[in-house]
Every structure is written in structure tokens, then in C-alpha cells.
Amino acid sequence: MRVKLRKWALLMLVLCTSLLFVVQHALRAASFHTRKYMSSQGNASESMRINKKSVKTDVRCVGADQHHAEDLFCMERPKYLPNFKNPCWYAVEDGKLRLKCVPYYHLLGVCKSGTTDLAFRIRAHKDVLGCNSCIGEKESFYWCRRRYGYEWSMQQRPPCNFTCFQQMFSVAAQRIGQTTTPTGYHNMITGDATPSDFSDFRGWPQIPQNAGLEKPVVLTPHLMRHVYTDPKFILILRNPTERLYSDFIMMGGSSAADFHKAVSRDIQVEENCMKNHTVEQCLYSLDIAQRLQTRIFLGCYSVFMREWLKVFPRGQFLILRTEDHDQDPKARLRAVYNYLKLNYTEDWLSSIANVSHQRVSEKKLKQGPMLEKTRVLLDNFYSRYKNDLADILQDKRFLWLT
Template sequence: MMNKLRRRRWLCMVVFVLLVVWVCLISNSVMVRTVDTDLQRSVARLGGDVEKTSKKTVKPGCNCVSISLQANKETVNISSLIRFPPVLFNENIDNFTFDNGHLFQCTQPNGPGPDGIEDLMCIPRPHYLPGYKNPCFYDKYQLFYCMPYYIILGFDKCGTTDLSYRLQLHPSVLKSIAYLYKEIYYWSWRRFGLFVKTSMRVMKFREYYSSFNNASDIIEPLAGQANQPIVGDGGPTDGWDFRGWQMDPQNAGLSEPRVLAPHHIRHLLKEPRFIVLMREPAERLYSDYLFLRYGDSPEKFDRDARTSIDMMNECLKVNTTRQCFYSRQYFQKTPARLHIGCYSVFLREWFSVFHRKHFFFLRSEDYKKDIRGNLQAVFAFLGIDSLPDTLLDTISDQEKRLQTTQKKKAGPMLPETKKMLQDFYQPCNKDLAQLLGDDKYLWNNT
């Protein structure tokens, strides 16, 4: 009798488990069919071939489409799908200071969250002291600190290291305690614990401004004096790498960012000045690719560039430009950092918060042709004295810094690769030229 009862119980348990498994399978099948149907509709609206579209899956907790594909034999350029958002600059944002910080409510009044990431909108702007050119202040312990007077926003492999090095040869420009005396990577990487394609320890805001301690010690006794020295921040990723946006407490649960690095810098710094170097995008990509050792030959670069274009095109079919360009997933999977060269996508984010007067723009090609003249222009933008001709000549004649030696060994990219990349970047260059009001950013003469 007992054995029969046990067998019945065992059979009931088996039937119950099988029923649960069957229900789960049916539910997953319905979910997958729903996702596939939505994707097919999106591609069909764009005139795409549904059958040839790469399979995509949506991961739980992810607001973007997962991309997994191989390079096609023929890369179809649909970069025209890139949607350039309007410049959102207006009087309300222009007047934004920590005094009207209610525009962005503090989400973590009790300090950083479990991941250690701070809500920078919970940190009041320091009370900056009069008499200093740099934004300087005393903290609650009466310790003196200075923030950067200028920031070199980018872009990677456009000559930012060389420009920063020559700037710091000016007697009025001090160095920070950072890699190459300039690169802290706080706004784009370290406040989120990110690195290139890995992770690192999360940096607190106090650690960021402590990176300028050596400069602060020099500046402190100079209050009210003329020709005060300045210090800057020169991490070239801060202008474009927004992939940490989903980790920002201000953007929790959003499908697109509401707050990015420009908003935080506007909240915490006083009248910053931004220097932006931009290079012909195809050449920038090739130099970046070789410098990061993603490959070592023009042939491999050609394959990886095609794969990167395919991945971006697939993403743009079903996502917004911001979702694709600021995607951690795309950044991790792309074999070449293609998206960086669409400069205007990122500059529009900065222009949504800062007036054009805060920026100095320079093409890498123009800087290389006339280092002396462009240094003088940068000095004027920063409000520091021009230099005697002999010293200016000495600075201008210095050997170029951080050259991509791998490029000399690999040789130039293949002509067909360059043509493909130029076609991809053409809409981006056109938008950049319109945004800055200068056709030289079409790079037709390079």
C-alpha cells in the first residue's frame, strides 16, 4: 500500500515538472516570436530584407538590441540612418548652475550606491574663490583645491597628447598628477569604473580634483596676481565615450540618457574652456586601430572595418543613433572604434549644455601644418600671454609626441577601405560642417 502511494506521488511530481517545463517553453516561444515580429516590422519600414537581417535577441534589463553577425562579402552603407538630434541649447540650460540644481534632482542623498558610483547632482558646486583664474576653493577642512581651467575633450588619435605637451611648455600652464600629465579619464571612464574594454576601481569626485594638488599648491599663494598659471584636464575620451550613461543614477530605467558628462561638468565647474581636435575620420580610425593593436595589417583592418560598419548599420535599423553610439555592447564587440569619427553626434550633446563660446575647434591636419600659429591661437583662447619668438619656435620644433609607430610598419590602408569609410562618414562630416559653419570639416581637401 505504501509503495503504491509513493509511486503515485512520484508520478504526480513528474507530471507537475513536465507541465511547468511545457508552460515555460510555450512562454519563451511566444516572447521570441513577438520580438522577431517587432524587428521585422522595423526593418520592413526601412525597406530592408527581413530574411537577410541578422537574428537579434533582447536581453533582460537591456534597452538595446543584441548584435551578433559576421562581416558580409559586400558591406552595404546605410549610414544615412544616423539621426542627428537637434541642438538643445536654450536659455534655461545656459543659466543652469548649482543654485538652480532642482532641474536635476539628487537621487542619492546618503552617498554613493552599492556600486560605488556617485550621483554628481548630489554634490553642490564648490564656492569658488575670487582672485583666481582657475576655479579654486577651500573644502570643509580648509584644504585648498583647484579644478581644471580647460579640458581637451578629444578626439583619440587626433593629436591631443602632442598639443597638451606643447601647452605645458608654456610657463603659465601647469601639469596634473595624471597619465602623460593630462589624462585622468574621470568623466568618461573612472567615475563608472570603466577602462578601454575592461573595468577598474570607481573613482570618487574628490579623487578627481585631488589630481590637481600639485598645481593647487603653486596657485594658492597667487590670489589677485596677474598672469596666474592654469591647469587643465586632457583625457580625449571625455568628449565622446558616454557608454557609462546607464550606470548614472540620473538615468536609471531610461532608454536614452537624460544626463551626460556635459551636464555634470556644467554643474560642478566654473566657465570651463574646451579644446577639440578632429582628424579626417577614416585616417583617425586606422591610426586608432593600429595604436590599440586590434590588428597589424591593412588587410585585417579592411575586414574589421567592414564588420564594424555592418554592426553599426544593423544597430541603426532598430535603435536610435544615441542608443547605438553610446552602447556598451557595441563598444565591447566592435573590432574597430568606428563610431568615434562621427564627431557631430557627440558635439551636439555638448552644445545642448554649453554655448559655442566655450569651445576651440581645430583640425589635426591644420595643427600639423602650422603648429606655431595654432599654438598662438590656443594661447589666446585660454587667455594666457603669447611667448617670445625664440621660445615659441623652441616649443613648435619639439618632436611629435605619442606617434603611432605601428602605422609605419603596417603601411597605409587599402584604397578600397578608405573609399568605404569615407562613404560611411560622409553624412557625419556634412552634419559637422553645418554644425560648425565651416566646410573644411568635410575634409574634401585631405
């Protein structure tokens, strides 16, 4: 009997030792151990490894107080799992090992340029998952507003921290973790299609590194650079003059005549600001934006594009035009699927490309076209930004001459 007990005890010891080894190995795999956000007196975290294809930003942790958004630079970048296409990692949560994921791609912008339609056609692919806590499975608003405590309408709300952002993709993470190819590779992806992320920097004073400054040194691209290793950004840009009219109608504008009055006033507000401040200070200002009757600043694409290209190389961006997408959606969708490395057949691509356009504005159709004098005003205002954009991208199509 004693011999049997000793054998049983020895067997249990071996099993417990093996279990302990497995748990320790799993915990080491849980590589995203988010550091507690430090006070303003806290030490800066070590700079993270930056992908060789990207620009090193050298932004340091300073910590956040009650007046600022959480300092993302006080946490380590997740060490993403190599057998997952989507950026995912394991983390210990409530004593359990859980899979966490953030978006594989961001459809950054811009508003009223066909982002809803393009996002729908991307999500139609069997390997693409939506966001479980986003507007229309599409828009998280985390990077541009919610992390600063703003609603989409810029009304105050409790801020959404990085853990909150992860929760928006918890359902997708579960599916991604459960689905593999025959080789064991997790090939499903999820994405965020918040078009304001590209050009809405109005929360910049709440970034701790910008505290007390007249103009920002850290913006959304810097924050994303710290979190992602190889992000995929998609932009769909529309003639800014046409974009603004659609935006005005969507936001409650009632007529082409009212649009002309609003545009005339807003151009004056922006130009008066630019007499005494930099273009960036005027376009990134929440105070100036609240004086405007339109979101005219969103169409100054080149200013925002330069900010993104200070941090990410041009190759991280697939940049489309709304006009080309409308004319040949199949060709544009092929470019997007190839960029996202999604498999497809030509027949299936045709079937998705032929689906009716999503979210056509009936209200705009009823209002009719903008007044010609308004078009002249806006074309003149936007001309320098279009010229600059065409120069940056080395593509004259972004002059929107035809």
C-alpha cells in the same frame, strides 16, 4: 600682581576673540562644503546658479545606490575664488583649510588626433601645470570612465569619486596657491587632456538620473555643467577615416588587410543596430562597443558635438583640425594660448612650435597606408556625420574634402 593678571587675562581674551573671528571667516571662505550623497529617498538639492552664458539644465539630485556612480547633483557647485584664474576653492579637510582645484581647461578630444602633442605644447608654458595622478600628466579618465569604475580599457576597477578627481590635481593646487603676481592674483592653471571625454558616453546607464531608461537624459556635459561655471573646452578633430586607422594600429591591429576586415564587419554591426535603435543608442552602447573590432563610433563627431552644444554655448569651445595643426603648429598654438589667456612672446612661441611632433606612431609607418577600398567604405560611412558637423560648425573644412 592682581592688576597685571587682570591685564594679561584681558589681553588673552582679546587675542582669542580675534583668533575665533579669523577662523570663522576662513571657514566661511571654505565655500565648497560637499553634501553627503543622499540615498534614493533623499531630498533634491536646490538648483545651482548657472552662468548666464550657459544653458540651464534643471537636473535634480536623486541619490545613488551601489549600482550607480555618485550623484554629482547632490553636491553644491564650488564657489570659486575670484583672485584665482584657475577654478579653486578652500575646503576643510581633516580639520585643516586646504586649497582645492579642478582643471581650468579640458582638451576633450579626440583620440589619435594629436592631443598628446597639443597637450605637451600647452604644458610647456610656464603658467600651466600638469596632473599629478594622470597618465603622462595628461589624462585623468575621470569623466568618461573612472567615475563609473572602468579602466581605460573598460575593465572594472573601484570607481573614482569627485574627491578622488580633486586629488589628481592636488600638487597643481599647491603650486597655484603658492604662486601670485605682484598684484596678488594667482595666475597659474592646470588642465585635463583626456580625449575620450568628448565621445565616450558608454557609462551613461550608471548615472543615477538615467536609471531604468532606454536612452540617457544626463551625459558628461550635464555633469560638467553642474561642476564648472566657465569651462574652456578644446577639441582637435582629425579626418575620421584616417583617425580610425591610426587608432586600430595603436590598439594592436597588425595590417591594412586586417583593418579592412574589421571595418567591413563593424560597419555592418553599427548599421544593423541603427535599423532598430537611434543613432545615439548605438554609439553610446557599451554592449555594441564590445562587439566591435575597432572604435569606429568615436569618429561620428557630429552626434557627440550636438550633445555638448545642448548644454554649453558654442563659445565655450575652441575647435581645431589636426591637419591644420600639422601644417602650421605655430598658428594653432597661438590660437590655443589666446583662448587660454596665456601670455607669450613670438620668439618663445616659435621655439615651442618648432619642437618635434610628440608620439609619432612608428608602427603605423611600418604598416603603410590603408587599402583604398577601406577608405571608400569609411568615407561613405562617415559622410553624413561630416556633413552634419560642417553644418553645425558652419565650416566646410570639417568635410575634409582636401
